[in-house]
Amino acid sequence: MRMEKMLSAALAVSTISIFAANVFAAPIVGVDWNKKIITATGIGYAPENAQTDIQKKTLAESAAIAVAYKNLAEQVEGVQVTGETTVSGMMLISSTIKTKVNAVIKGARKISSEKTDDGGVAVTLQMPIFGSANSLAGVVFEKNEKKSPFPDPVPTVAPTKPTYTAQTPVQQRIEIVVSGDSSTIVKLQKMSSPVFSNILDYQRKVFFTPEVVVEPLSSINISSLPKVEAPQDAQVVVPTPPQAPKIPPVKVPVAPQISTPQNPQTDSKSEQKNLSSDAEIIGGYTGIIIDCREMDLQTVMSPVIKNENKETIYGDKNLDYDKIVEIGMAAYSDGEDNLDRAGKNPIVVRAVALDNFNSNPVLSVADSNRVLLENKSTHFLDSMNVVFIQ
Numbered sequence: 001m002r003m004e005k006m007l008s009a010a011l012a013v014s015t016i017s018i019f020a021a022n023v024f025a026a027p028i029v030g031v032d033w034n035k036k037i038i039t040a041t042g043i044g045y046a047p048e049n050a051q052t053d054i055q056k057k058t059l060a061e062s063a064a065i066a067v068a069y070k071n072l073a074e075q076v077e078g079v080q081v082t083g084e085t086t087v088s089g090m091m092l093i094s095s096t097i098k099t100k101v102n103a104v105i106k107g108a109r110k111i112s113s114e115k116t117d118d119g120g121v122a123v124t125l126q127m128p129i130f131g132s133a134n135s136l137a138g139v140v141f142e143k144n145e146k147k148s149p150f151p152d153p154v155p156t157v158a159p160t161k162p163t164y165t166a167q168t169p170v171q172q173r174i175e176i177v178v179s180g181d182s183s184t185i186v187k188l189q190k191m192s193s194p195v196f197s198n199i200l201d202y203q204r205k206v207f208f209t210p211e212v213v214v215e216p217l218s219s220i221n222i223s224s225l226p227k228v229e230a231p232q233d234a235q236v237v238v239p240t241p242p243q244a245p246k247i248p249p250v251k252v253p254v255a256p257q258i259s260t261p262q263n264p265q266t267d268s269k270s271e272q273k274n275l276s277s278d279a280e281i282i283g284g285y286t287g288i289i290i291d292c293r294e295m296d297l298q299t300v301m302s303p304v305i306k307n308e309n310k311e312t313i314y315g316d317k318n319l320d321y322d323k324i325v326e327i328g329m330a331a332y333s334d335g336e337d338n339l340d341r342a343g344k345n346p347i348v349v350r351a352v353a354l355d356n357f358n359s360n361p362v363l364s365v366a367d368s369n370r371v372l373l374e375n376k377s378t379h380f381l382d383s384m385n386v387v388f389i390q
Helices: 002-025 053-077 087-093 095-106 170-176 199-206 321-327 365-378
Strands: 030-032 037-044 109-115 121-128 287-291 305-307 312-314 331-333 346-350 353-355 360-363 386-389
Touching (some): 053 095, 053 121, 170 346, 305 365, 346 365, 360 365
Parallel strands (some): 287 346, 287 386, 331 386
Antiparallel strands (some): 109 121
16 A cells, blocks of 8 residues: 555656656746746646546645745846846855845745646746835845945046936837937028029039130231340359368357256146036926947846946945845837836937947037936936936
8 A cells, every 4th residue: 555655656756757848848937027927837736646627726826836936036037137247157166145146036926826728727826026026126235234325426527418307208208218418409490591593503602703804816916026135144253262261160168057946747637627517506306317228238136337338327236235136227119108107308419339248328528418417417327317228
């Protein structure tokens, strides 16, 4: 009797393993950055020797949960923390992080368990990327002992001034951003110069040369003209210059060297005008939207914003750890949805490049100066009211 139970258990395990291999064809939701969740589905089947319906359901669901955990782990390990670092890479470096990540995966919530048409059970598990409870962010982010202040604007570059006002709708702001260093609205200008009907008319009026009347040669009587004889060249005798008398050499005394006091060097930096500090703060901005469309921006947990001088103007070192874990450093949008995080009056700028494997937007120095200047007023970077348009 004991041997029969052991054989039944072994058969159940082998059956679960066989059917688990087919679960990869099952639908997997994966990583949803908008909702900030990771979802995985597993399908399991009861062994053939299961006798009652309850036993079949229980064994099938246990097999499905095991496979769902495996699929969820694969999803989690593939998440990009930065452009060059994945969760799996961090787990290889640190055994502590590996233990914590496995614990977070095991704490995933079962959101559904349904029967399949072929007699199996499909179980779906879900876990948060960000959040105060059992989130991936709470594992991979290192807590800062002290926040680093945001950098000051580059002093020699004047910040840009957006062409829109606080009343301009956000969608329209996105459309009028045409470059990284300036936002312009093209308008038709009236011509102040006269309009010409054609190019020949234009050339006659602009490049006009008065006509010169030349009398033809056939009308002139050449024989009637007076004869003019050219005078002969007079011979000129050039006198030989007398030789100068020889003058004995005279020794000139050497003048004593006089040291001239040097003028103190002026600091070139002090002479440069501080354009960024002279600029006025517009005020009232609630967030920032960075347009990265058609640039293949990659989604990561810890994005960084830089300027063209490769200086970081926004990173996790500048932010509160608990707030990063709770909401994440930035939201990602397609340009239509998920823009609310930047508020009703966001600054909209266009990235000029991407850095670190296309994960970090790069702004022009002028645009980054405007962002840093306005952040001094409303602190939207501190609140992480940041949206990237992909």
